[in-house]
Amino acid sequence: MAFATDAVHAGEEPVFTGGASGDVVVPIHLSSTFARKDVDAPTGGYEYSRSGNPTRFMLEKKLAAIEGAAYGLAFSSGLAAETTVGLSLLKKDDHVVAFDDLYGGTRRLFNTVFHDNYGVGFSYVDARNPENVKSAIKRNTRFIWLESPTNPLIRLCDIREISGISHDAGIPVIVDNTFASPYFQQPIALGADIVVHSTTKYINGHSDSVGGAVILSDEDLYQKIRFNQNAAGAILSPFDSFLVARGIKTLALRMERHMKNALAIAEYLAGHEKVREVSYPGLPSHPQHALAQKQMSGFSGMVSFELKGGKAEARRFLKNLNLFALAESLGGVESLIEHPATMTHASIPKNEREKVGVKDSLVRVSVGIENAEDLIADLEQALATI
Ligand SMILES: Cc1ncc(COP(=O)(O)O)c(C=O)c1O
Incomplete structure (x- = not known):
């Protein structure tokens, strides 16, 4: 089925048998x-909600x-998903190659938990x-960890080429696909082995x-990670599972609008005298625009840019915005703006x-x-204050 059809129907075919009400x-x-x-006959295979719940399933x-894949697992946060992948694939003294531009919380998890507590090298x-990925692979490297586009610099990496390199070395590739969403990029079709998401972002899409x-x-x-999902226990609640599924039904529509607005804003910012550099893969000036066209079907809704000046100018600009909430997170229907150095990436x-x-x-x-x-009028008046 096409994406928009699966987004609405997958997992929700009405059941008419056995007293079901055809919801x-x-x-x-x-x-x-x-x-x-x-004793040995769990009803419908369900025993206890941590191990399996009909709404979460x-x-x-x-x-x-x-994502065009066979299996999905839902966790209580993006970081719980990442932790469970790490618990499933890493042992003491193993090694991981990771993109150097990553969500700050991912880097904190890698450095302070997996490295400091368990001696995993990154x-x-x-x-x-x-080539930088290839030359960093060691005998004890267990996987390659990528984000594309990255948080916060909106950089890309060639998922197909890196998957080839890592499969030649016999190790899997994991892609955090949060920024693109599965609507614009499907890493498994490009050769990656595991996709992770913070569903907090575009997939749920409503910041709730x-x-x-x-x-x-x-x-x-899948069996390994599913075992650890239950063993470690960081599952998504039934209510949140319902919310996320509800969000997915409009993902295709939302992503089209996020991208249309992001392109308009990126073009506006790129022509502004107080802006030094804009990073949006949909702009022909983005150094990896051609790669974005090759591996993504759209450019998503995340834009980053540098203001002329420093922290003081950035602060004044952010303080004077009215429509954009000054907040961490992303991917919701409402526009958010943030200062990575003091907010999302302060832990680095x-x-x-x-x-x-x-x-x-x-x-x-x-x-x-x-x-x-x-949105542009709001940016305009805030830029005028610096
Ligand atoms: C790219 C990316 N991956 C993972 C996460 C972590 O997800 P969560 O906040 O749901 O734990 C975030 C959070 O901002 C993110 O931006």
Whole structure:
């Protein structure tokens, strides 16, 4: 089925048998446990809600369908999803190669939990050049971890080429697909092995649920991660599962509007005298515009840019906006704006942050689905204050 059809129907085919009521929307199954008629016969396979819940299973089928994969798993946050992948694939003294431009919380998890507690080594490389990934692979490297586009610099890496390199070395590739959403990019079709999401962002899309997902097609890897999802326990609640599934139904429509607005804003900012540099893969001036056209079907709604000046100018600009909420997170219907150096990426030491390019003058925008002219008018008046 096409994306928009799966987004609405996958996992929610009405059931007419066995006293079922033919719901067109799977109900929120709040029951924490499930009664059975005999000790070894769980009803419908359900035992206890951490191990399996009908509302979460519906969402997990939908997540798999929209990424073009066989299996989906829903977690209580994007970081819970990432942690469970790490618990499933890493042992003490293993090694990981990761893109050097990553969500700050991912880097914090890698450095302070997997590295400091378990001795896992991380090589952060500029994956815009696949050769950097290749030369960082060691004998004990267990996987390659990528984001594309990245948070916050909106850089890309060639998922197909890096998947080829890593498969030659016999290791899987994991792609955090949060910024693109499965509507604009399907890493598994490009050769990646595992996709992770913060469903908190575009997938839920309404800034009212924190959640995460792991999506994959390999049966063995799925069984391993599913085992640890239950063993470690960071599952998505039935109510949040319902919200995320509801959000997915409009993902195609929302992403088209996010992109249309983001392109208008990126073009406006690129022509503004107080703006130094705009990063949006839909602009022909983005150094990886051609790669974006090749591996994405659209450019999503995230834009970052550098203001002329430094932190003081960035602060004044952000303080004077009225429509854009000054807030962390992204991917909701409402436009959000933030200062990565003091907000989402504050957990990365300043020297590491600046080495990658996250400067004090950098601003990140999650462009919502409001009217583009209203958004541009708000940017215009705030830029006029600096
Ligand atoms: C790209 C990316 N991955 C993962 C996460 C973590 O997700 P969560 O906040 O749902 O734990 C975030 C959060 O901002 C993110 O931006």
